[in-house]
Amino acid sequence: MAVKNLWPVVALAVAAPSAALANADLAKLMADSKNWAAPAGNFSNHRHTKLTQINKSNVNKLQVAWTFSTGVLRGHEGGPLVIGDTLYVHSAFPNKVFAINLADQTIKWKYEPKQDPSVIPVMCCDTVNRGLAYGDGKILLQQADTTLVALDAKTGKKVWDVKNGDPKVGQTNTNAPHVFKDKVFTGISGGEFGVRGWVAAYNLKDGKLAWKGYSMGPDSDMLMDPNTSMTFTDGKMAPVGKDSSLKTWQGDQWKIGGGTTWGWYSYDPELNAMFYGNGNPSTWNPKQRPGDNKWSMSLWSRDVDSGKVNWVYQMTPHDEWDFDGINEVPLFEGKDKNGKERKMLAHFDRNGFGYTLDRKTGELLVAEKFDPAVNWATHVDMKTGRPQVVAKYSTHQNGEDVNSKGICPAALGTKDQQPAAYDPVSGLFLVPTNHVCMDYEPFRVEYTAGQPYVGATLAMFPAPNSHGGMGNFIGWDPIKGKIVWSIPEKFSVWSGALTTASGLAFYGTLDARLKAVDIKAGKVVWTSPKLPSGVIGNVHSWEFQGKQYVGVLTGIGGWAGIGMAAGLEKDSDGLGAVGGYKELAKYGDLGGTLMVFALAN
Amino acid sequence: MKTIASTLAGAVFTAAALVAPQAQAATAQEKGILRVCADPNSMPFSNQAGEGLENRIAEMMAKDFGWKVEFFFFPQRMAFFRNSLKAKAADGEEGYKCDLATSSAPEAEGAVATKTYYTSTWTMVMPAGKGLDAIRQPDDLLKLPKDQLAKLRFGVFPASPGADWVLRNGFDKQMVPFQQMLGDPNSYPGQMVDVSLVKGDIDVAFIWGPIGSYHARQSKAVKLRVVPMVPDAETVTDFSIAMAVRYREPEWKAKVEDFLTRRKADIDKVMADYGVPLVQTDGSVLVNGERFDRPRK
Numbered sequence: 067m068a069v070k071n072l073w074p075v076v077a078l079a080v081a082a083p084s085a086a087l088a089n090a091d092l093a094k095l096m097a098d099s100k101n102w103a104a105p106a107g108n109f110s111n112h113r114h115t116k117l118t119q120i121n122k123s124n125v126n127k128l129q130v131a132w133t134f135s136t137g138v139l140r141g142h143e144g145g146p147l148v149i150g151d152t153l154y155v156h157s158a159f160p161n162k163v164f165a166i167n168l169a170d171q172t173i174k175w176k177y178e179p180k181q182d183p184s185v186i187p188v189m190c191c192d193t194v195n196r197g198l199a200y201g202d203g204k205i206l207l208q209q210a211d212t213t214l215v216a217l218d219a220k221t222g223k224k225v226w227d228v229k230n231g232d233p234k235v236g237q238t239n240t241n242a243p244h245v246f247k248d249k250v251f252t253g254i255s256g257g258e259f260g261v262r263g264w265v266a267a268y269n270l271k272d273g274k275l276a277w278k279g280y281s282m283g284p285d286s287d288m289l290m291d292p293n294t295s296m297t298f299t300d301g302k303m304a305p306v307g308k309d310s311s312l313k314t315w316q317g318d319q320w321k322i323g324g325g326t327t328w329g330w331y332s333y334d335p336e337l338n339a340m341f342y343g344n345g346n347p348s349t350w351n352p353k354q355r356p357g358d359n360k361w362s363m364s365l366w367s368r369d370v371d372s373g374k375v376n377w378v379y380q381m382t383p384h385d386e387w388d389f390d391g392i393n394e395v396p397l398f399e400g401k402d403k404n405g406k407e408r409k410m411l412a413h414f415d416r417n418g419f420g421y422t423l424d425r426k427t428g429e430l431l432v433a434e435k436f437d438p439a440v441n442w443a444t445h446v447d448m449k450t451g452r453p454q455v456v457a458k459y460s461t462h463q464n465g466e467d468v469n470s471k472g473i474c475p476a477a478l479g480t481k482d483q484q485p486a487a488y489d490p491v492s493g494l495f496l497v498p499t500n501h502v503c504m505d506y507e508p509f510r511v512e513y514t515a516g517q518p519y520v521g522a523t524l525a526m527f528p529a530p531n532s533h534g535g536m537g538n539f540i541g542w543d544p545i546k547g548k549i550v551w552s553i554p555e556k557f558s559v560w561s562g563a564l565t566t567a568s569g570l571a572f573y574g575t576l577d578a579r580l581k582a583v584d585i586k587a588g589k590v591v592w593t594s595p596k597l598p599s600g601v602i603g604n605v606h607s608w609e610f611q612g613k614q615y616v617g618v619l620t621g622i623g624g625w626a627g628i629g630m631a632a633g634l635e636k637d638s639d640g641l642g643a644v645g646g647y648k649e650l651a652k653y654g655d656l657g658g659t660l661m662v663f664a665l666a667n
Numbered sequence: 668m669k670t671i672a673s674t675l676a677g678a679v680f681t682a683a684a685l686v687a688p689q690a691q692a693a694t695a696q697e698k699g700i701l702r703v704c705a706d707p708n709s710m711p712f713s714n715q716a717g718e719g720l721e722n723r724i725a726e727m728m729a730k731d732f733g734w735k736v737e738f739f740f741f742p743q744r745m746a747f748f749r750n751s752l753k754a755k756a757a758d759g760e761e762g763y764k765c766d767l768a769t770s771s772a773p774e775a776e777g778a779v780a781t782k783t784y785y786t787s788t789w790t791m792v793m794p795a796g797k798g799l800d801a802i803r804q805p806d807d808l809l810k811l812p813k814d815q816l817a818k819l820r821f822g823v824f825p826a827s828p829g830a831d832w833v834l835r836n837g838f839d840k841q842m843v844p845f846q847q848m849l850g851d852p853n854s855y856p857g858q859m860v861d862v863s864l865v866k867g868d869i870d871v872a873f874i875w876g877p878i879g880s881y882h883a884r885q886s887k888a889v890k891l892r893v894v895p896m897v898p899d900a901e902t903v904t905d906f907s908i909a910m911a912v913r914y915r916e917p918e919w920k921a922k923v924e925d926f927l928t929r930r931k932a933d934i935d936k937v938m939a940d941y942g943v944p945l946v947q948t949d950g951s952v953l954v955n956g957e958r959f960d961r962p963r964k
Contacts, residue, residue: 187742187750188850234851258745260825260846317839322825322846349825349847354834511906512826513772515744515848515856516709517875518906519826523776 089247089335092201095149100609102148105197105242106485107606109333111396113487114565115607119614121568124665125582125592131615131664132171136162139656141602141623143483144197144242145562146660147205148608149219154205155660158623159186159193161209165222168610175222181211185233190258191625194240194602196330196483201245202270208243208252216250216273226273230254236261239328246333246340247370249276253327253342257390260322260349265331265342265366267373277373281325281344282311282361288375289368295375298430301449306378314357324348325362329392329483334409337426339367339376341397341411345390351520352462358383363391365413365421367428377428382417383452386461387442387506388477389417394485400493402431403545412544414486414497416479417453419446422544434547436481436540437499439474439529461508461522469507476504476526478558478625485604486542487563487571489585494550495542496571496585498559501529502536539563539573539581541588551588557650560626561618562604574601574618576626577653580663599657600650602626615664621657694761696919700737701729704751704765707740708855711881711941712770715740720877720941721769724784724934728926739765744848748777752913763913767923771911779914783907784927785938786946787876788895789828790954792860792883795890797870803959804897805832808871817841822859822869828896828904829873835901843869857882865889875906876944880954884942895944895952897961905946 095103099116107113120128136142140158147154152174153166160181165174186193189210199206204216204225212231217224230252231237236259243252249267257263263281268274279289285308292308311320326345333340344366347359363382368375382389397411402424411425418440422432433446442460443453459473478500486497504524512521528536537555542548561574570591571583578601580594603619695702703725705713713719717726717738729736741751747768754764771780793799798815802808808816822843823830833842845859856874860882864872872879876895883891896904910927912920927934938945944954952959 184852185850187745187852190745232850234849234854236846236848236850238850256850259848259850260844316834317842318844319825319839319842322844350830351826354825354830510774510776511772512776513743513770513908515742516706516712516770516878517824517827517847517856518772518908519824519828520903521826523774 092245093335095200101150102146102606102608103200105144105147105199105244106330106332106394109246109335110398110488111330111332111394111485112398112490112565113485113563113604114490114567116567117607117609117614118566118568119609120566120570120616120665122570122584122591125570127665128582128592128594128616128663129666130595131662133662134164134166134171134660136164136658136660138162138658140621140658141192141194141627142619142621142658143194143602143604143624145604145606145619146617147198147200148606148610149200151610152219154198154200154219155619156195156198156207157658158195158621159210161195161207163198163205163207163217163222165205165219177207177217177222179207179209179213179215181209182233185211185238188233188236188256188259189238189240190255192623192627194624195242196240197242199243199245199250201250204270206243206245206250208239208241210238210240212237212239212254214243214250214252214268214273216270228268228273228275230266235259241328242330244331244333245270246331247335249370251331251340253329255326255328257324257326257345257348260324261326262321262323263326263344265327265368265373267370279368279373279375281327282315282320282323284312285309288361289373290375296377296428298379298428298451303377303427303429311360314360316355319350319355322348323359323362326390327392330394330485332395332397332411333370334397334425337409338370339425340370341365341367341395341425343391343393343395343413343415345392346385346388352384352386356384359385363389365391365395365423367425379423379428379430379451381415381419381421381453384462387417387473389415389479391415391417393481393483396486396488396495397425398488398490398493398544400545410544412486412488412495414481414495414542416475416482417442418475418480419453420497420542420544420547422547432544432547436497436542436549437475437501437529437538438549439501439503439532440480441472441474461506469505471505472503472530473506474503474529475500476502477524478502478526482560482625484560484602485562487565489565489571491567491569492585493543493545494585495544496563496565496573496583497540497542498561498563498573499538499540500536500558501532501538502526502558503529539583541585553583553588553590558626560624561601564605564607564616566607572605572616574603574605574620576600576602576622576650578620580605580616580618580661594663597661598659599654600627613664615662617660617662620659620661622654623656695737695766699732699734701725701732701734701767702737702739702765704747704768705738705740706743708852709743710855710857711877711943720937720943723937725767725769727930727933727937728923731926731930742852743770748775748911752778752911766912766919768911771909773907773909775909775911778911779920780909780911781920781924782927783909784931784934785943786905786907787944788898788905788946788952790874790876790879790896790944791829791894792864792872792874792879793870793892793894794864795892799871800892802894804894804961806897809836819870820868822863822872822874824856824873827873828902831902832873832896860891861886864891877941880942880944884955893944893954895954895959895961
């Protein structure tokens with residue numbers, strides 16, 4: 067029976083809400099499982115739907131319900147928002163936004179920003195966009211050229227916009243904005259250009275900058291309080307101390323020190339804190355930047371109102387492998403392994419370690435490999451929080467004329483930005499992973515903007531002595547730090563996952579399929595028909611007129627399409643057929659289509 | 668100054684990197700057109716007006732083949748080969764946006780480098796008449812009076828031998844970092860010389876020789892000197908530059924390399940015209956007719 071799905075909070079959205087009201091509006095929309103009101107599903111980034119209409123016994127009857135082409139043939143990351151009777155979807159550059167009537171799939175309104183195409187060569191890894199946010203009756207779009215735009219959700223008219231950064235100095239954006247409380251949060255990209263990263267909060271109401279916290283430099287730039295911003299030290303939390311960042315760089319290197327922030331953010335309203343990870347220490351050679359290079363490659367907790375750093379934890383001090391730490395930081399609750407009830411967070415880092423921290427204090431609880439192939443470090447010392455680097459996989463320790471062979475993971479990490487999902491029922495995380503290693507040549511001439519210099523290059527290949535494929539989809543126990551089951555995949559699993567309250571997980575593949583997994587059994591129970599193009603988008607779910615839908619953007623690209631292909635092409639003559647880029651080329655070409663599935667009537 | 672926005676309007680990422688290129692002659696070459704992938708704003712190498720040394724050599728090559736020359740411009744900063752050499756030509760046309768990159772590292776990533784066609788070195792560029800005129804190699808700076816040395820500000824690019832030298836000798840507090848590349852299409856690394864050094868924001872610019880020498884020669888108001896760096900066991904300063912073609916086009920590569928070999932003397936003359944510091948077989952460097960010996964350490 068068709069149920070008219072009214073949008074109950076329209077009246078609230080029209081008035082100018084206070085901070086508490088703005089938050090309540092969004093929280094209420096998120097709590098209604100008919101919606102998918104935030105880029106990560108909810109503030110905790112669970113990517114979980116409470117809907118159960120699609121379940122283990124009928125999932126194999128899923129069919130294509132409707133589809134929508136964005137008209138753009140580039141990598142499509144992120145996923146659609148659904149609020150009430152409207153679906154909002156974005157595209158890769160030029161970052162179009164469509165509001166679609168769910169009743170008949172017609173376009174309610176469309177917004178196409180005018181962006182200077184000279185921003186394209188400033189983007190390292192394909193011109194992706196990770197999606198929209200909603201808050202206070204507005205749809206938020208973070209454009210590639212760093213303009214943050216608020217559109218009226220009903221009409222698509224621009225309400226305000228603000229320049230978050232400047233492409234002229236190498237700054238661009240690919241991340242989705244996030245709405246927490248009365249603010250919109252966004253970051254910045256451009257580590258390859260030497261951009262010093264930050265997270266910024268803008269007023270949801272008018273786009274004015276509320277605060278900006280940098281990743282490195284003077285304490286005041288980072289919004290770090292030397293006495294009350296804490297870090298995990300010798301088994302417990304201790305203040306970071308004065309100049310915690312400056313002390314770990316040579317001279318003014320920190321000014322172009324990296325630490326970009328292009329991933330996903332989460333929020334705990336009770337703690338009034340937002341959480342995220344940041345990226346690598348920019349374009350300086352490891353040899354030129356001895357020391358930890360704080361605070362690159364770190365997990366952060368900041369006060370939502372002031373931006374002040376509550377705590378920070380550096381995962382990969384003195385990075386030598388490009389293990390950007392920007393991956394998502396989903397929040398969850400439960401008992402730690404000693405039976406103590408805690409508010410926790412999980413983080414599946416590029417460096418191959420799955421971390422669990424106490425999100426209130428910043429204490430390290432778990433750090434274990436979420437791919438058995440990981441070898442650059444033996445383990446993380448649970449007292450110092452520091453990874454124990456294996457000398458032969460340290461490009462720096464080996465010296466610059468030595469090839470370091472067989473380092474796992476490759477630079478694209480055991481997981482890149484593609485986000486994991488949480489299953490509150492089983493307490494497991496469902497994690498899309500890369501199973502790729504690299505030979506790292508540190509003595510390779512690079513040539514940038516007309517100048518040659520000694521850099522590095524790498525050749526990637528499937529993790530050896532394994533199933534021969536380049537990916538796994540795993541179930542992960544965040545309390546024990548263990549892989550519970552692992553589904554091998556031919557290619558890296560570059561799509562974001564979804565979990566359902568009916569015990570299913572969904573993920574998309576680079577060879578252009580959508581798959582459903584029985585979370586308990588750890589087995590694939592449904593594979594979609596061939597999709598228009600490989601999947602690097604995130605799977606979302608919503609309900610409309612009594613029917614549950616599962617939707618995902620297809621359209622290969624991102625670093626999966628480029629970096630992997632570029633990294634593998636050099637060796638393609640010698641590489642085995644399985645997993646090589648030649649194989650990937652068999653499965654399709656470019657695309658840009660939203661695929662929506664549902665059960666037949 | 669013409670910006671490069673117009674040339675980028677058509678730059679669409681394609682699946683070129685994903686699809687295995689077929690071993691076929693590109694249609695432009697069959698038509699007798701030399702399509703060159705070049706930077707629109709990278710003097711002395713290339714600019715949209717065709718005034719760079721790579722533009723000159725490309726014209727020489729086309730004439731040698733009896734072909735026409737066309738330039739496809741894209742900044743040689745990020746994702747260059749992907750967006751030029753390996754990008755499919757516009758809809759309706761066969762082949763790629765361009766078929767030859769006139770500069771490349773000797774082992775290109777994502778393309779195949781030809782043999783190299785010149786070897787230059789990183790240099791220091793300094794204003795004349797400011798107490799640095801006796802400097803003939805970086806380590807000479809260490810012999811300056813301490814208080815003079817302590818006041819010098821060194822412009823460096825990350826990952827460069829200049830940064831290596833400055834940091835190795837403990838001058839991190841005197842180091843002024845410059846970004847290797849900016850997003851502004853009107854920016855260029857030479858601004859370290861013709862803006863920052865000329866203005867006096869830095870005292871020594873550590874920059875790749877051809878760029879340093881070009882801007883030094885252009886600087887009329889402030890007289891600038893160019894001094895080569897010296898390689899040692901820890902620091903590479905000398906680099907050879909090649910051209911690049913796509914994978915699996917061995918005949919095209921051979922044709923380009925044949926030109927580079929046959930016309931070496933003419934190419935060397937172009938280098939001299941642009942004041943490119945050239946490393947000699949004995950390790951010395953010729954900079955605008957001045958010879959700098961660099962005894963092996």
